[in-house]
Amino acid sequence: MGSAEHIAEHVAALRLVDHHVHGAFTADLGRAEFETHLNEGSPEPVPEWMTQFDSQLGFAIRRWCAPVLDLPAHAPADEYWARRAELGVRAVTERLLRAAGVSDWLVDTGFGAGTVLDVDGMAGASQARGHLIVRLESVAEELPADGVAGRDYADEFGARLERAAHGAVGVKSILAYRAGFDIDLSPPAPHAVADAARRWVDGGATRLVDPVLLRHGLHAAVRLGLPIQIHTGFGDRDLDLHRANPIHLLDFLRTPGVADVPIVLLHCYPYHREAGYLAQAFGNVHFDVGLAINHVGVRSTQVVAESFELAPFAKQLYSSDAWGPPELHHLGAVLWRRAVTSVLGDWVTSGDWSAADARRVADMVGRDNARHVYRLG
């Protein structure tokens, strides 16, 4: 058996830490809705003259999820859909989650609560461990509903964040969706926070887009000390993709105090080379190429290869960023394993890397780095 085969075997057996994920759907859904959830970018129904199955993600589902549901690889979309409906949401979810080979899910519960499994639900369905990631903007959005006054906002946010983060292993920011990164990201003055909170509450707003309060939340998280996950790059079209380029976080990363907490840049595509640069340039910056891996399907091999450039290997993590269809939780793991096996295996075959190093780096990125960053013990 050659070195490259050894790597395939090793990576296949590696139990992954999926360090940024959401719950799988709790109920069955219709095919149109399912197809909409295969499109990260658009909130609208897939146009009638096409099918979202005709995409890298759709092809990857037919290739890799079909066999988990007892179908042949590349089963047609209609057959896949029929078999899925026949098994029902619970069986489909359990099969796909368990076959992912994930030991720990770090679950951001800040979106779609009620329609997707919570931390315990994910742990139960997958027979693995679940951990909580607290979304900063969700904590903030509780406040106006509870009638918190402007002058009390900062104290109350701090207290609630601390409570919410109790038992959590990290926090998450979706600043990318709410304001973009190309704004002033310095810590706001207390009076500015009070004013902004008053305006927000008076305006009856529920969706937090005020830059002052977003910045306040981010810096409150810095003081909290838990790892901060930041959505960057690719997401739905609500965000301005170019303004979610992680390179615009440079000034934030240079802010005093920020260097003391781990900053984890999520997704990053198509700006993962910029993310790799930041992970080299700042000792506290980590990143992944989650989400993209699923949506580019077979091309994940190239995206993973591009993520192995500037960043030290200790700074890279695995995530699926799955939300909703459990196919996404499963595929993230399958495609990452295939990519890593192929990319690292080629380097071993060409003599550029040793096989022992390749196995060690796979372990680091797939498991050990997340254990270190989030102190999973």
Added chain:
Amino acid sequence: MGSAEHIAEHVAALRLVDHHVHGAFTADLGRAEFETHLNEGSPEPVPEWMTQFDSQLGFAIRRWCAPVLDLPAHAPADEYWARRAELGVRAVTERLLRAAGVSDWLVDTGFGAGTVLDVDGMAGASQARGHLIVRLESVAEELPADGVAGRDYADEFGARLERAAHGAVGVKSILAYRAGFDIDLSPPAPHAVADAARRWVDGGATRLVDPVLLRHGLHAAVRLGLPIQIHTGFGDRDLDLHRANPIHLLDFLRTPGVADVPIVLLHCYPYHREAGYLAQAFGNVHFDVGLAINHVGVRSTQVVAESFELAPFAKQLYSSDAWGPPELHHLGAVLWRRAVTSVLGDWVTSGDWSAADARRVADMVGRDNARHVYRLG
């Protein structure tokens, strides 16, 4: 015969729709002028101490066009040039166009009329079908010459656009060259259009660079309802490349009404990943990697591979964007076929895609998607 060979055969036999192209030269030209036309970026003569044949495009011409002119592959540039002169423009053009395997040319006639073949000329020389694409800025630039007053501009532009578009299958905008995308792209108010038109006419301008009139033209096209091609990315150095990044079209794409017409992003390199994102995020957005394919030569395989990431397969099209030398019309098709055969063939070989899917996707991108978008029937 393996699956990958079947794909090569299938793609070789596929008659393409070149959905964005210009005419081939009508007259012989000198070698210096020819070499200048092998350089998309620069309007100046190639420096004397070098030859533009020493480029990916030049090598691809010597590799793929030389045999069409009865020369061995990789024939030296001097021999290629001598043989080309010997055959003459008509024979060279007919050979190269016909060997491209294109069934339909969608011809933008807005640049260099008189020096290149028109729609009928292209159809005749290639023994294929030709269709008209109307350039918005060319329609606008007729108006001041005809003494149209500011207050009549909007009506007259609308009427002329409708007439010009009669019998056309789409329109095209070169906003990228005239103002870039990082400006306000909302529909201008009528009085602003009248004012801008007056200023333009009074100033005796011929080249339209006024942002108000450019925006007016774009939104007039939206109301017209035909597919709108937009030049994005790579072009000659008149444009600011980064300001022609299609991601700056986000606000335009979110404008009410725009979702009702197909928007086709042309070229896109080196921002084709951003284009793929837009094609996923917006149901009416399509894109190609034309122009770049020719200019990066053998590297077109990688560029085509990068175009198969986020975008659903129904949203991708083939074009050469050739203008002038018929080598460009020919090479676009040759290089796209080689790239698709190699990229999709590898995925079939590795088991990630089925051979049937690969053939189907090649048909979609090379022919069927364009038929659908432009209603070629």
Added chain:
Amino acid sequence: MGSAEHIAEHVAALRLVDHHVHGAFTADLGRAEFETHLNEGSPEPVPEWMTQFDSQLGFAIRRWCAPVLDLPAHAPADEYWARRAELGVRAVTERLLRAAGVSDWLVDTGFGAGTVLDVDGMAGASQARGHLIVRLESVAEELPADGVAGRDYADEFGARLERAAHGAVGVKSILAYRAGFDIDLSPPAPHAVADAARRWVDGGATRLVDPVLLRHGLHAAVRLGLPIQIHTGFGDRDLDLHRANPIHLLDFLRTPGVADVPIVLLHCYPYHREAGYLAQAFGNVHFDVGLAINHVGVRSTQVVAESFELAPFAKQLYSSDAWGPPELHHLGAVLWRRAVTSVLGDWVTSGDWSAADARRVADMVGRDNARHVYRLG
């Protein structure tokens, strides 16, 4: 022997011109300091819980430099470090520099003088030729120390630049670090230079960041007529990476007079596709992917492949951009040779390029283009 093997042999025997490099360390250093110098982006010590050897650069050192120090390929980091210490700085430096196969080093002496070898030191240690590159900002920074008054700044800078450039083959600008490229880069008026110089001297400043004086320096270099190297892209985190994208140099490149001197864009990663575009669009623009080659290790093959897209082959150069550890001087050459051999060899194998062309292009990029640009004779 196949064509690809012939290319490997040819490229292995090619004596390179390293057209942008700095000196190797003159003294032994500790391991922590050494590891810090393997991280281009960060000026801080490598975090204690990781090692910078776990990076593409670290793996490349263990793979390619270990054998030069009589160790097996992939020797563990501790063994490598022990052997390095045993041999001592002089032996290590001589072995690594001489085995690089470089005939000419073009040395930018503007950073770290005293801690690294100068032009003669590099020539001596490597038994090759050395040439001087003068850093514009270093010339400027001598002036306030010598008490030059504001009104005399322009004349004195011009005189000193001319003297400094005597015997030099080019100049270099680090504008990217001092102001970024997305500012007005037109030649400043004389009175503005005098005012800015007065403010700078009065402020007691030593590090030149005034945009007016930086622009003045750049345009003084244009008048001087020597090739101008400009740091672009990837560097340490002092710079704003996105503001060092060479595409922001468009307006500078369009400035009258600039077309008359060779402009050489250095590094460029991850914006090397934009650099390739500029090298196509402007007859006087050249570029390299130095620095990145070392830091991405085995991935240099992909980065080099991406550099062979739009730019004519006469416009590309080889550099290591090594500074400090002689491993960097060595690896630049090793990794470039491997990349070129692999990339061009594959194109010969697939029949896209002829073997003769591949050898010729390797010679151009590795040696001849630099001889032409810098008139090395």
